[in-house]
Amino acid sequence: MAKACERVIGRHKNATSGSPEFRLYSVAYAFAQLQEKRQRADYDLSATLSATDVELAVGLAFDAFECWKTIKNEQIAQDYLFPCSSMAGHDTRLKRAIAGAVPTDRLRSPRNRSTRTTTKVAAFYA
Secondary structure, X not given: OHHHHHHHHHXXXXXXXXXXXXXXXXXXXXXXXXXXXXXXXXHOOOOOOXXXXXXXXXXXXXXXXXXXXXXXXXXXXXXXXXXXXOOOOHHHHHHHHHOOOOOHHHOOOOOOOOOHHHHHHHHHHO
């Protein structure tokens, strides 16, 4: 996910404010920043957080969710979630199942014939 965020941040850093590209940039930037803060909080025992730091992080997360709500059905958002969406086969069926077009019991991978993982993933994104 970090690499996907880096690509979006680099590609859309000069996007026009309010555009789908700018909103996706905001989501990716927030994800990258919040992930970094989480890593620091988890592993740097000497780090302390001020109330202001926490409020800013919560605000960043809130803004990212608000941006995501406006673009989640746009193609640019789908490409961010599924960077290999142009590949045929299992990825495409999973993407359609998440959108509700294919029942999850039909998602068996041609390789392992298992629906267990894909059902969990589809349920998570539903």
